[in-house]
Amino acid sequence: MSENIALARNYLNTPRGLKSWLLTLDHKRIGVLYLIAIMASFFLGGVFALLIRWELLNPGRDIMGPDTYNQVFTLHGAIMIFLFIIPSIPAALGNFVLPQMLGAKDVAFPRLNLASWYIYLFGALFAVYSMFSSAVDTGWTFYTPYSTETTTSVISMTMGAFILGFSSIFTGLNFIVTIHKLRAPGMTWRQLPLFVWALYATAIIQVLATPVLGITLLLLVLERVFGIGIFDPAMGGDPVLYQHFFWFYSHPAVYIMILPGMGIISELIAVFAHRKIFGYNAIAFSSLAIAFISFLVWGHHMFVSGQSPLAAMIFSFLTFLVGIPSGIKVFNWLATLYKGSISFATPMLYALSFLFLFTIGGLTGIFLGALATDVHLHDTYFVVAHFHYVMMGGTVMAFLGGIHYWWPKIWGRMYSEFWAKIAAVLVFIGFNVTFFTQFILGTKGMPRRYYNYLDQYQPLHAFSSIGSWILGLGFVVMLVYLLHSIYRGRPAGSNPWGALTLEWTNSSPPPPENFDEAPVLTHGPYDYDKVLVEEGSPARA
């Protein structure tokens, strides 16, 4: 930190010292700690992704053998899901922003918050350990009986995921209580920013669904260590039972991943269209609707698993039902652009990318929710493309939008808008080249998790790999200008985007206690029709 920003008293420089960071109870610092840990995981997972695409450039061996390949795609999945995407938005950005948005000093349980970060690190340690001691090769789904038979270190990896679950539960619990108890005077539920609503819905799933994953993984470990025979067919167990347990968590987990992203998008679209959000209630309640229905659709991962057709029918129907609220959100965001005053600052570019990519992700979900077409597409690259459009085109784009949006608040400094736009364009193009191709690979029958493939798929695979390099380049550019901005960026000012939510009323970076005096709510989060606010200056009622 240098010059003027360093002089002002803020959460980054008060108190000083490594110890004060490692023992901090300040939600903003914990958010930053999470951010660092998460970005490191994202980097690692990204390197594995590039290795996968490199290996798939040609059929047969390019850079690694089949065993290594199987470990690499497993690690890519497990790291991206458990270490990056699940905690990304809630634990890093949510932690930093939520109390400020509510006008609170901190979350309800600051110690629990710090504990959740250490638990995250501890879980990550297990995962890293299992990387070096004959890494798991089961896929991130750990399907039995393969996972109970393989000689790789399944136990340490599942224990890692088990431990990470607690960190997720703690964060969720903390947010629920914070949202209920620590809102600024005058802030009714109808005046909550939509990001808060999204975090609330997410927290409910985190608290209710994660224990099921914990139980499942524990059973898996017991099965391996003591051979209790719950999943092992040789002992009268049922391997498909494992799939039910696993997806009972992991489908709702998909919404743990996407709901916070949708929350960010609601903020970004409103702020950069400078416009009252269209359909506030619809967006808020659709988050809750998604949260509840998401518990009832897990069987759509198992249409060809031998599950009964009646079950398949019910799960297919509910799957379509859970899609509707997401569609409604997209239309509401679109309508918010109408008669706005739209700025194309970098966060907005990510928000628009999100609309574009998430729509594709959602629509391709229909092919998979429909029973007859799913039979053909299940476990092919179509599914790989679909969930990357939702998870990366959706959540990661929203995360990047959020990072670029709150970056000036976090560090008090601005990044280079020019380079940020270049990176956003590279990421967008690279993403589509990489993954749109995979839809076609999938419909043509290319199965997923294949080390080797038939020659007929080579052109598409090569094209997809080239996309991954463009994507990688975009992220390298981003890394450089973001790091540069922390030290050299120009001071951001308290409200660079002209936003109306409370976190933009304090200074940037915020003081340790967030607000110099307790904020009083004078307007709603999206009252751009009533309150005059300009980029770089505070709101005037």
Add this chain to the structure above:
Amino acid sequence: MDSTGTLFMPPGRSTIAGEVDTLFYFIFYTSVVFFAIVVFGITFFSIRYRRQRKAGLTSGLAHNTKLEILWSVIPTILVVIVFFWGFKVFIKMHVPPKDAIEIKVTGQKWFWTFVYPNGSNSLNELVVPVGKPVKLLMSSRDVIHSFFVPDFRIKMDVLPNRYTVTWFEATDPGIYNLFCTEYCGKGHSEMLGKVKVLPEREYQAWLESGSGGGEGKTPEEFGAELYVSKACVTCHSVDGTLLVGPSFKGIFGHVTQLEDGEAMVDENYLRESILNPQAKIVAGFEPVMPTYQGVLNDRQLDALIAYIKSLKE
């Protein structure tokens, strides 16, 4: 549906393929319309309402009941249609006709075995008659696999503890790809097979020949063929590379190191290794080789042994 394949779908070669593709393209074009609306909306609003100078106060319009009902109800109706349609075709795929030929399918790391109604069998190549429904009764010897023939649009998991069923009726003679689509370890992407669709008469002739094959070939040639068709190739190389199992190159007539002791590789040793692989385990390898007891007949065994003998250093 078009039988040469379309931009998205591979050629359809079963009676169900056309129905799946029709649904696929119905969803596809509906999605394209929705996507176009969204993209057009983004583009149009972005240009029309881009910020020119200061933002100022903007419209407070946040509701339009008619519009909101419209964009909730229309998609709901469409997905309900897709749901029923998908379910209807799915049930067809699920219930085999009564007169279907029943073939037993076994998946194991990393190959497929097929047993036909008359007791003959084949490996990695499913032979069926054209224009006749075929029911597959499937199970696994180890982990979960999945039976997928893209050109037929069918897929079904193959489980270790119960039978699963799928069926198809091929519409054109030809040879089609068969993939394993449930991740099953090292050889997952090598667990490939073919479905060979023959005219009825040729199918019958093939069945009667006992699927033994090898007529008019030297034992070495026939053995080389079996080495590929019986999946030895997934685990054993003939050029000295170590795969899941040891290479066949130059093993005959030499002493091999076992987990406990050693053995001379002669005809009897080879025979035992193939029929009862767990009896003697080669040092440094895992006991994962499946038994070929009941899969290979004597002539085939002799041919394989002759072939291995011919692979000198």
